[in-house]
Amino acid sequence: MAGIDLQFALEQVPKILQGVPYTLLVTIVAMIVGLVIGTILAFFRIYRVPVLHQLTVLFVSFFRGTPLIVQLFVFFYGLPMLILSLNDTFQWGLNPDIMSPLVIALIAYSINSASYLTEVVRSAIQSVDKGQLEAAKAVGMTTFQGMYRIILPQAFVTALPNLGNHFIMLIKASALAFTIGIMDVLGISRVIANDGYRFLETYLVAALIYWLLSIIFEIILARIEKRARTFEGRASNTA
Known part of the structure; x- marks a missing residue:
């Protein structure tokens, strides 16, 4: 049948929307976990912690330099094999089935996200005047207190545009999760398209x-x- 079947497309909207929770779950978890890991790794780089600094550079280079879809497949096939290997080596009784496609997707996306956010956080922290940390120490704060109370809040505001861009990128990148069996927006769309042979309409709805x-x-x-930024401006004026 020639042309676009709008009726078919509209009928698929509620079905495809059922995949939104999985899309958002992968995106939000990857953002939060990636930010936590990325912040820790950023400090390894900033303070050039022996060994950990070099490992962080290698980690960032590898996960930023390889396609996400390849990483998904490596984790999908590699993690169950790793569990079986640990069971054989240490006589553990771990069940490889705990590595469901969703768990693997969350791990893969979180690690990939961390590789990008490491550099975002590092550059944001280094953009804050180092003299502020020295001033914090001069009034009796520890390095940790000065970093937590003064440096990190300012770095967070500086990093917000890049963090926002990364979050939007994750929403779109989450579409690759269907390749390992996640029934997200694209996963459901693929099933509908294959069953109804209305590929254009289905994927337009997904888009x-x-x-x-x-x-x-x-x-x-x-x-x-x-x-x-408004809060930061008020804080600066008060100070």
Whole structure:
């Protein structure tokens, strides 16, 4: 049948929307875990911790320099094999089935996210005047207190645009999770398209859903950034 079947496309919207929770779960978990790991690794680089600094450089280079889809496959096939190997070596009774496709996707996306956020956090921290940390020490703060109370809040505001861009990128990159069996937006769309042989209509609906999600979170992140900068400005004026 020639042309686009709009009726078919509209009928698939509720079905495809059922994949949104998985899309957001992968995105949000990867962002949070990646930010935590990335912050730790950023400090390894900033303070050039022996061995850990070199390992962090290698980690960032590898996960930023290889395709995410390849990383997904490596984790998907490699983690169960690793568990079996540990069982044989240490006589553990770990069940390889705990590595479900969703768990593997969360791990893979979180690690990939950490490789990018390491550099985002590192550059943001280094953009803050080092004299502020010295001033904090002069009034009796420890390095940790000065970093936590003074440096990191300012670095966070500086990093917000890049963090927001990374979050939007994760929403779109999460579409690759269907390759290991995750029934997210694209995973459900693929099933519908294959069953109904209406590929164009189905994938257009999926594209519009990803677009809408990106727009919604762009608005939310822009407001967060605006409020954070307003708060920072007030704090600076008070000081």
